[in-house]
Amino acid sequence: MNNDQTQPLEYSTEQNNLNILGFWIFIGAEIMLFATLFASYFLLENRTGGGPAGEEIFTISPVMLETFILLTSSFTIGLGVHAMRLGRQKAMQVFFTVTLLLGLAFIGLEIYEFTHYVHEGAALQTSGFTSILLTTLGTHGAHVTFGLFWGLFILIQIKKRGLTPETTNKSFIFSLYWHFLDVVWIFIFSFVYLKGMM
Amino acid sequence: MKELFPRKQLLGFVSSLILTIVALLVYFLDFSFTVGLTILLITAFTQAALQLVVFMHAGETKDRGAIYTNIYYGIIIALLTIFGSLLALAWGYV
Numbered sequence: 001m002n003n004d005q006t007q008p009l010e011y012s013t014e015q016n017n018l019n020i021l022g023f024w025i026f027i028g029a030e031i032m033l034f035a036t037l038f039a040s041y042f043l044l045e046n047r048t049g050g051g052p053a054g055e056e057i058f059t060i061s062p063v064m065l066e067t068f069i070l071l072t073s074s075f076t077i078g079l080g081v082h083a084m085r086l087g088r089q090k091a092m093q094v095f096f097t098v099t100l101l102l103g104l105a106f107i108g109l110e111i112y113e114f115t116h117y118v119h120e121g122a123a124l125q126t127s128g129f130t131s132i133l134l135t136t137l138g139t140h141g142a143h144v145t146f147g148l149f150w151g152l153f154i155l156i157q158i159k160k161r162g163l164t165p166e167t168t169n170k171s172f173i174f175s176l177y178w179h180f181l182d183v184v185w186i187f188i189f190s191f192v193y194l195k196g197m198m
Numbered sequence: 199m200k201e202l203f204p205r206k207q208l209l210g211f212v213s214s215l216i217l218t219i220v221a222l223l224v225y226f227l228d229f230s231f232t233v234g235l236t237i238l239l240i241t242a243f244t245q246a247a248l249q250l251v252v253f254m255h256a257g258e259t260k261d262r263g264a265i266y267t268n269i270y271y272g273i274i275i276a277l278l279t280i281f282g283s284l285l286a287l288a289w290g291y292v
Contacts, residue, residue: 007259024264024269030269042288043288071211075211077253081206088202177254182249190242194221
């Protein structure tokens, strides 16, 4: 382990650098995963069969709220990484906790939305449209849910071990994942919801 | 306290809120489909670039070349997949 003092702690070893680069390559693969979902969505969005169309089941308020919540959480985790680089462990823990709470609120709203869709007669097996809609939203929601547990475990580790090359590296990589999910949501918000309600 | 809220991140956050509000105009105002979709394409991709550069620090280390190449590659394949599917299966050009 050759510690490079000129870099932030999360980049301080060769292993750490490779972990971060590796995660970027994983994000490249995730872009593809969501691209295939979007491609299928655009092909199937008019195949409503006997079920409802997008404009009949989408409502603007929860979607707007979800968007602002996720944008804010992306901001707070950015502040968390910034505090981490200043060595301010307490502040970082606060920012990460706020991020996870916002993530939890997002998931709560999404669960509410899903039950609303099912009540409106748009279940997973209703039509081509509803099945790709729920699969796309669900894949994103599953990523956020996974992120909640991941972030929680990182917070526990930070609390137990403090800011080390390992824990800061993990936290930074988690922040990349979280920002990426925000980016995916921006595309869902724009090209599933707003386009569908236009 | 002030050092915990750097200008760059605050500006990034405010810009992302503004971009979201502009995108929402598509719903609240009455645009044609083409104009609306153009607005959405611009706001979504700007927003994505903003996250990548401001919050994900994509260009801050010596690996920036590899990182950007990988992301561009992912985006190109994503666009080819999406528009290729639309071209062949929805728009009926093949």
